[in-house]
Amino acid sequence: MILQKHTRSFNLLWRLQLVLILLSSTLANGVERKDFYIVFLGAHHTLNSDIIHETHLNVLSSVKGSYLEAQESMVYSYTNSFNAFAAKLSENEAKKLSEMDEVLLVFRNQYRKLHTTRSWNFIGLPVTAKRRLQFESDIVVGVLDTGITPESQSFKDDGLSPPPAKWKGSCGPFANFSGCNNKIIGAKYFKADGNSDPSDILSPIDVLGHGTHTASTAAGTLVPKASLFGLANGTARGAVPSARLAIYKVCWTSSGCADMDILAAFDAAIHDGVDIISISIGGGDPSYVVDVISIGSFFAVSKGILTVASAGNDGPDMATVTNTAPWIVTVAASGIDRAFRSTVILGSGKNVSVMQGIGVSSFNPKQKQYPLINGVNAALNSEAKEYARYCFGGSLDPNKVKGKLVYCKLGTYGTEAIVKEIGGIGAIIERQRYLDVAQVFMAPATIVNMSLGHTITSYIHSTRSPSAVIYKTHEIRKPAPFAASFSSRGPNPGSQNILKPDIAAPGINILASYTLRRSITGLKGDTQFSKFNLLSGTSMACPHVAGVAAYVKSFHPDWTPAAIRSAIITTAKPMSKKMNNEAEFAYGSGQLSPTRALTPGLIYDMDHFGYIQFLCHEGYSGATLSVLLGSPVNCSSYLLPGAIGHDAINYPTMQLILKSNKDTTIGVFKRTVTNVGLGPTIYNATIKSPKGVEITVKPTSLIFSHTMQKKNFILMVKAKSMASMKIISGSLIWRNSVYYVRSPIVIYSP
Numbered sequence: 001m002i003l004q005k006h007t008r009s010f011n012l013l014w015r016l017q018l019v020l021i022l023l024s025s026t027l028a029n030g031v032e033r034k035d036f037y038i039v040f041l042g043a044h045h046t047l048n049s050d051i052i053h054e055t056h057l058n059v060l061s062s063v064k065g066s067y068l069e070a071q072e073s074m075v076y077s078y079t080n081s082f083n084a085f086a087a088k089l090s091e092n093e094a095k096k097l098s099e100m101d102e103v104l105l106v107f108r109n110q111y112r113k114l115h116t117t118r119s120w121n122f123i124g125l126p127v128t129a130k131r132r133l134q135f136e137s138d139i140v141v142g143v144l145d146t147g148i149t150p151e152s153q154s155f156k157d158d159g160l161s162p163p164p165a166k167w168k169g170s171c172g173p174f175a176n177f178s179g180c181n182n183k184i185i186g187a188k189y190f191k192a193d194g195n196s197d198p199s200d201i202l203s204p205i206d207v208l209g210h211g212t213h214t215a216s217t218a219a220g221t222l223v224p225k226a227s228l229f230g231l232a233n234g235t236a237r238g239a240v241p242s243a244r245l246a247i248y249k250v251c252w253t254s255s256g257c258a259d260m261d262i263l264a265a266f267d268a269a270i271h272d273g274v275d276i277i278s279i280s281i282g283g284g285d286p287s288y289v290v291d292v293i294s295i296g297s298f299f300a301v302s303k304g305i306l307t308v309a310s311a312g313n314d315g316p317d318m319a320t321v322t323n324t325a326p327w328i329v330t331v332a333a334s335g336i337d338r339a340f341r342s343t344v345i346l347g348s349g350k351n352v353s354v355m356q357g358i359g360v361s362s363f364n365p366k367q368k369q370y371p372l373i374n375g376v377n378a379a380l381n382s383e384a385k386e387y388a389r390y391c392f393g394g395s396l397d398p399n400k401v402k403g404k405l406v407y408c409k410l411g412t413y414g415t416e417a418i419v420k421e422i423g424g425i426g427a428i429i430e431r432q433r434y435l436d437v438a439q440v441f442m443a444p445a446t447i448v449n450m451s452l453g454h455t456i457t458s459y460i461h462s463t464r465s466p467s468a469v470i471y472k473t474h475e476i477r478k479p480a481p482f483a484a485s486f487s488s489r490g491p492n493p494g495s496q497n498i499l500k501p502d503i504a505a506p507g508i509n510i511l512a513s514y515t516l517r518r519s520i521t522g523l524k525g526d527t528q529f530s531k532f533n534l535l536s537g538t539s540m541a542c543p544h545v546a547g548v549a550a551y552v553k554s555f556h557p558d559w560t561p562a563a564i565r566s567a568i569i570t571t572a573k574p575m576s577k578k579m580n581n582e583a584e585f586a587y588g589s590g591q592l593s594p595t596r597a598l599t600p601g602l603i604y605d606m607d608h609f610g611y612i613q614f615l616c617h618e619g620y621s622g623a624t625l626s627v628l629l630g631s632p633v634n635c636s637s638y639l640l641p642g643a644i645g646h647d648a649i650n651y652p653t654m655q656l657i658l659k660s661n662k663d664t665t666i667g668v669f670k671r672t673v674t675n676v677g678l679g680p681t682i683y684n685a686t687i688k689s690p691k692g693v694e695i696t697v698k699p700t701s702l703i704f705s706h707t708m709q710k711k712n713f714i715l716m717v718k719a720k721s722m723a724s725m726k727i728i729s730g731s732l733i734w735r736n737s738v739y740y741v742r743s744p745i746v747i748y749s750p
């Protein structure tokens with residue numbers, strides 16, 4: 001039982017410092033189980049929020065029986081962007097509501113999980129990069145996360161003027177929260193379920209460190225000599241050090257991140273006037289009309305606000321990517337050229353072996369060598385032997401472990417804490433997956449691969465008194481970029497016609513601000529605290545892109561969200577298929593390229609109409625789209641004659657899923673590009689076709705006479721059937737004498 005549980009949840013446990021494991025908080029301990037539900041009504045007929053709220057209560061009263069009961073059970077009345085409310089309901093009440101004419105959609109609230117110094121230099125945004133400070137300081141980045149640490153040096157407001165005039169947000173006062181300044185110009189928290197853990201503080205204060213980390217990566221100010229105990233030492237900073245932050249705390253220690261709270265945060269952020277939303281939370285429904293991040297970001301994009309979201313940490317398994325709506329920028333994690341190693345020395349005297357383990361251990365050894373024991377030989381009793389091999393809690397004999405380093409196979413997150421708690425020194429942990437990530441340890445520990453693991457176990461077996469030592473971690477350089485092993489992969493479960501993820505950004509061992517309210521590992525017994533911490537995840541990659549979106553917006557304040565997204569996607573630095581089998585499904589169009597994104601040359605622009613057209617072509621009925629639009633649409637007036645999915649959207653990437661029952665599949669992609677460079681100019685097409693695929697473009701040259709002019713082209717892809725689960729890719733590049741506009745073309749056989 002224990003073994004199965006641990007091995008199955010290994011992936012989650014390993015990400016504990018970033019990921020909250022969520023449990024449904026409602027229990028069936030009465031006659032009728034009640035859950036929180038979100039109820040969507042039609043379009044607003046008034047702008048008066050009191051009247052809208054009154055309507056919500058009236059609708060709810062009709063199933064609750066009384067106005068008073070309706071008031072008691074309602075936890076949110078969303079009145080700014082969405083016409084919806086959240087309330088505690090029985091299944092029967094939810095069903096009754098869903099049958100009412102004025103109700104569009106009812107769904108049960110779910111709980112989601114949360115899914116840096118050198119990274120900016122690595123991707124080419126040096127401290128000296130050109131900036132338009134006046135415009136940058138007018139930009140507000142909204143962060144939906146675990147809150148913020150206002151005392152952090154990253155959020156000092158030196159030199160910043162008061163918030164821009166358009167800003168409508170607010171900032172407490174809240175308990176245990178020192179308040180806002182000219183950097184953090186808004187802070188709110190959302191928690192409607194009432195469940196609380198003693199470590200939760202009902203204020204925007206961050207007790208987990210995650211939100212502080214992501215906010216400082218997006219828009220933190222410069223902090224020189226930032227490091228984690230000397231590691232990753234350098235200047236910590238966000239992409240836009242002069243931009244403002246608005247904090248919306250939606251994730252909690254006790255319950256994770258509730259849909260109803262996320263929706264409330266979107267409603268508030270849109271109302272407050274943020275420019276860009278960064279959300280490192282995932283795990284929703286693939287349907288674009290049911291997932292709250294998809295719904296919230298749709299309302300945001302219709303107000304000109306771009307949402308950037310993390311792709312998820314469920315890789316390298318295929319089709320795991322989340323937050324895949326075409327109006328969201330979906331961010332994969334990549335590795336930079338820095339890694340962390342600890343030297344391990346086995347044995348003493350003349351015959352020693354030296355190897356390099358992976359991870360961050362800040363401990364200097366106090367002895368030259370420590371006795372070393374294999375977990376399997378330290379079992380509490382014979383029944384515990386199979387668990388002791390993996391050093392699971394409760395399986396090891398404290399007497400056998402005391403004062404020793406323990407070798408553990410496939411240790412879970414916190415293995416070293418289990419060993420330390422019973423008197424051991426630390427652990428050498430063998431692992432087969434995720435060796436690109438340096439986990440931070442609370443005691444001396446390191447990770448080795450299977451072949452080094454074999455060397456260690458044979459050494460232990462070969463001698464009477466095996467010994468070893470783990471040295472404090474040092475930094476090395478390694479080839480990069482590469483897609484992070486954990487980063488969620490395509491193909492997109494939400495649509496066959498949109499390539500996701502869109503882009504890759506640094507997400508491995510990122511140094512950024514953290515909280516002193518939590519130890520650096522969050523593990524029991526950890527006494528290490530630091531203002532900066534190294535975290536990994538697509539959570540860390542997301543604010544890199546959100547920050548760059550703000551950077552692009554500071555140069556082009558009038559660009560649409562689609563234009564900013566297009567600029568980010570088409571200027572990405574191509575990544576190598578050799579290092580990542582899943583190619584674009586792992587890294588999208590490639591590595592984020594901040595300074596190039598300022599001047600993309602051409603953009604693939606889109607308006608609201610385009611998204612509705614796309615959804616109609618995807619087969620969403622006019623009635624289901626009313627959740628996004630407030631009222632049903634007549635899809636037949638949106639359908640393009642003869643169009644099929646992949647040419648019904650002006651997306652900067654192209655994806656063709658092969659039909660299994662056909663020898664040849666033909667994809668037709670109609671696109672429109674806008675010249676955002678100077679005119680007149682001529683762009684010529686260059687096509688790279690993979691073997692067995694014919695790609696043509698018409699016309700092959702686009703002649704622009706002036707800036708902001710639009711031109712159409714048609715790309716045709718003809719691909720033969722191929723082995724299942726195979727992905728091949730080509731590209732289309734529009735090039736003039738200055739710019740280079742690249743779109744990956746992905747062909748996949750399901």
Ligand SMILES: *[C@@H]1O[C@H](CO)[C@@H](O)[C@H](O)[C@H]1NC(C)=O
Pocket residue numbers: 175176201
């Ligand atoms: C929060 O503030 C209250 C009242 O000032 C105080 O009693 C409490 O200790 C504070 N909690 C934390 C975790 O700082």
Ligand SMILES: *[C@@H]1O[C@H](CO)[C@@H](O)[C@H](O)[C@H]1NC(C)=O
Pocket residue numbers: 225227229230233234
């Ligand atoms: C970090 O680097 C700076 C020089 O760039 C140095 O002065 C400082 O001592 C270093 N800090 C640590 C903790 O190594």
Ligand SMILES: *[C@@H]1O[C@H](CO)[C@@H](O)[C@H](O)[C@H]1NC(C)=O
Pocket residue numbers: 346347348351352353458459462
């Ligand atoms: C010492 O040498 C023997 C034989 O070469 C080898 O098997 C053993 O693993 C070595 N011990 C260490 C600590 O490397």
Ligand SMILES: *[C@@H]1O[C@H](CO)[C@@H](O)[C@H](O)[C@H]1NC(C)=O
Pocket residue numbers: 356449450451452
């Ligand atoms: C295991 O790690 C060692 C040292 O880093 C490396 O040389 C070796 O190639 C790795 N083996 C495998 C199978 O990855």
Ligand SMILES: *[C@@H]1O[C@H](CO)[C@@H](O)[C@H](O)[C@H]1NC(C)=O
Pocket residue numbers: 634635636637
């Ligand atoms: C929807 O639009 C089509 C074409 O514009 C029209 O023929 C049809 O009557 C409309 N349907 C409804 C229900 O309005």
Ligand SMILES: *[C@@H]1O[C@H](CO)[C@@H](O)[C@H](O)[C@H]1NC(C)=O
Pocket residue numbers: 682683684701735736737
């Ligand atoms: C584009 O093609 C035209 C015609 O073939 C050629 O004259 C021109 O030099 C090309 N421009 C670039 C930037 O390659």
